[in-house]
Amino acid sequence: MMKQKRSSLLGGVTLATLATVILMPLLLPSATLATEILIFAMAALACNLLLGYTGLLSFGQGIFFGGGAYIASICMIHWNFGLLSALLSAMLAGALLAGLVGALSIRRKGIYFVMLTLSFSQMAYFIAYSVSDWTGGDNGLLDIPRPALTLLGFEISNLVSSEAFYAFVATLFMLIFIFARRVIHSPFGTTLVAIRENENRASAVGFSTNHFKLLAFVISGGITGIAGALYAMLLNFAPLSNIELQMSENILIMTIIGGTGSLFGSILGAGSIVLLGDVLSSVWPRWMILLGIALIAVVLFMPSGLWGGLGSIADRWREYRRSKEPEAKSREAN
Amino acid sequence: MSLYLFQILNGVGLGMIYFLISVGLTIIFGLLNFVNFAHGAYYLIGSYLCFTVVALTGNFWLALAIAPIAVAILALITERILIKRAYHLPHTYHILITLGIALIIQELTISIWGPIGKSVAVPEALQGVFQMGNFFYPKYRLFVILFSAVIAFALWLLLERTRFGALVRAGSEDTETVSLLGTHIHKLFSITFALGVGLAGLAGVLAAPIRGVHPFVGVEVLGIAFVVVVIGGMGSFTGALVGGLIVGLVQSLMTTIWPQGASLMIYGAMAFVILLRPYGLFGRA
Numbered sequence: 001m002m003k004q005k006r007s008s009l010l011g012g013v014t015l016a017t018l019a020t021v022i023l024m025p026l027l028l029p030s031a032t033l034a035t036e037i038l039i040f041a042m043a044a045l046a047c048n049l050l051l052g053y054t055g056l057l058s059f060g061q062g063i064f065f066g067g068g069a070y071i072a073s074i075c076m077i078h079w080n081f082g083l084l085s086a087l088l089s090a091m092l093a094g095a096l097l098a099g100l101v102g103a104l105s106i107r108r109k110g111i112y113f114v115m116l117t118l119s120f121s122q123m124a125y126f127i128a129y130s131v132s133d134w135t136g137g138d139n140g141l142l143d144i145p146r147p148a149l150t151l152l153g154f155e156i157s158n159l160v161s162s163e164a165f166y167a168f169v170a171t172l173f174m175l176i177f178i179f180a181r182r183v184i185h186s187p188f189g190t191t192l193v194a195i196r197e198n199e200n201r202a203s204a205v206g207f208s209t210n211h212f213k214l215l216a217f218v219i220s221g222g223i224t225g226i227a228g229a230l231y232a233m234l235l236n237f238a239p240l241s242n243i244e245l246q247m248s249e250n251i252l253i254m255t256i257i258g259g260t261g262s263l264f265g266s267i268l269g270a271g272s273i274v275l276l277g278d279v280l281s282s283v284w285p286r287w288m289i290l291l292g293i294a295l296i297a298v299v300l301f302m303p304s305g306l307w308g309g310l311g312s313i314a315d316r317w318r319e320y321r322r323s324k325e326p327e328a329k330s331r332e333a334n
Numbered sequence: 335m336s337l338y339l340f341q342i343l344n345g346v347g348l349g350m351i352y353f354l355i356s357v358g359l360t361i362i363f364g365l366l367n368f369v370n371f372a373h374g375a376y377y378l379i380g381s382y383l384c385f386t387v388v389a390l391t392g393n394f395w396l397a398l399a400i401a402p403i404a405v406a407i408l409a410l411i412t413e414r415i416l417i418k419r420a421y422h423l424p425h426t427y428h429i430l431i432t433l434g435i436a437l438i439i440q441e442l443t444i445s446i447w448g449p450i451g452k453s454v455a456v457p458e459a460l461q462g463v464f465q466m467g468n469f470f471y472p473k474y475r476l477f478v479i480l481f482s483a484v485i486a487f488a489l490w491l492l493l494e495r496t497r498f499g500a501l502v503r504a505g506s507e508d509t510e511t512v513s514l515l516g517t518h519i520h521k522l523f524s525i526t527f528a529l530g531v532g533l534a535g536l537a538g539v540l541a542a543p544i545r546g547v548h549p550f551v552g553v554e555v556l557g558i559a560f561v562v563v564v565i566g567g568m569g570s571f572t573g574a575l576v577g578g579l580i581v582g583l584v585q586s587l588m589t590t591i592w593p594q595g596a597s598l599m600i601y602g603a604m605a606f607v608i609l610l611r612p613y614g615l616f617g618r619a
């Protein structure tokens with residue numbers, strides 16, 4: 001009974017995501033804004049795989065995001081890579097970087113792990129800063145092309161209009177969302193949750209937990225790399241701030257505020273923060289204070305984030321309905 | 335030769351400042367068992383308070399006396415109001431709540447003092463250079479080395495030779511037992527937190543005349559403090575001292591060899607230590 005309800009609910013999540021993705025460009029003022037939301041939702045989704053499902057709090061997501069953006073841009077600028085091959089190379093770069101950072105960081109657990117990821121994030125920033133011949137250093141990489149989408153030699157769309165690019169990003173996002181859901185519900189994903197809940201027990205049962213954690217890292221890094229590359233294509237620009245610690249923090253905050261219990265939460269988190277930033281940043285440049293306050297509020301009052309908050313409201317509504325039912329019945333009897 | 339001596343002294347000075355930052359982080363972690371992600375932000379406040387006091391009164395010594403205490407009081411207030419409420423929660427939540435505090439502090443700093451960095455004048459008494467034979471060294475930097483060595487010694491005495499220190503060390507081993515033996519553990523937590531954060535504030539003041547003040551330095555400082563404690567081993571006074579000096583020396587010597595890569599190398603040093611000794615030089619498994 002319980003299981004049945006759960007699986008139908010999760011099918012609903014995919015539909016809700018699809019509906020959100022379709023409605024977003026219609027409701028928001030510009031397709032560019034909607035695209036930015038989906039790109040960060042992708043990054044938050046990848047972060048959620050680590051934080052929500054494996055219990056790994058990584059401050060390294062910016063490395064993969066910025067790394068993906070740089071690699072895709074360099075491939076397109078220097079070697080004329082096409083759209084899909086640039087995205088593929090960004091994914092590989094993200095996965096490879098995540099493999100490296102992950103392999104070193106998971107040598108330690110808990111708080112040390114978190115500190116290591118943060119330090120590697122700083123390290124990546126200084127690398128990007130010092131190889132300015134490739135990354136443009138402080139100025140960032142300018143004039144990044146947005147190649148046309150071609151498949152088997154046929155041009156499907158030139159992706160010049162922001163709507164066309166949104167459609168492309170949205171398709172990619174849905175594919176990644178479905179992939180992430182498959183990962184979570186696979187035996188691999190359940191093992192990740194087992195590691196989150198009790199790593200010692202998972203390893204005592206016979207799972208080589210470090211391999212699982214590393215693979216989770218690699219998957220997360222690959223997805224984040226794609227998000228970074230798409231962001232560079234959206235802006236036609238890859239700033240140094242892509243790889244700053246602030247980027248890692250932002251992705252993390254989106255994930256947490258959205259809620260770590262559900263992949264849909266990542267869309268909520270990314271959406272609300274990108275929108276908030278879009279509305280406020282021109283009026284009040286210091287709007288990030290709100291993020292700090294929101295973060296503290298989530299920790300103290302709503303540990304399951306926006307999605308969890310909505311869930312508990314729904315639960316209360318159901319309880320309220322149930323409490324009304326016997327009353328109605330007794331009235332009928334009278 | 336004298337160039338290298340110059341850089342070594344620079345490295346020791348930088349290392350002592352890194353020590354002051356990291357030892358606070360380490361003491362707090364040892365007793366309270368949580369990592370303060372706002373540590374760099376409190377350093378930031380210390381350095382900006384130093385800037386303001388010097389700008390208003392022109393007296394650096396007043397800044398040196400007031401700013402660390404003000405930072406410690408601020409830490410006490412945030413601990414009482416916010417952080418206290420997260421003690422019973424898992425590690426992740428400690429990180430997030432202090433990350434939120436760090437973000438608020440950084441943005442408030444920019445609102446108050448503006449996004450552009452400022453410089454702080456070296457106090458008059460310490461302007462100029464110290465001369466020995468044909469070797470010259472800035473007086474202020476020499477003062478930083480000596481002053482932080484005195485603070486380090488005082489801190490060691492406090493932790494090793496006083497009742498308070500004994501309680502902190504005992505609490506780091508077993509909080510519950512210390513609490514059961516009749517110590518007001520939450521009071522001890524608050525004082526230790528304020529002490530550790532106050533040391534970060536002090537480091538901010540000492541570094542201000544050398545490096546100036548800048549609103550985004552908090553993150554950098556936090557990253558370096560993490561490198562120090564990862565190299566030295568978390569929860570260890572000696573580890574913080576040795577780790578701080580190693581990081582300071584590596585950074586300073588690399589500046590002469592490969593200036594762009596100086597910051598990069600300290601993270602490289604950290605990766606190296608992690609590969610060889612995952613628990614740091616003085617850490618326990």
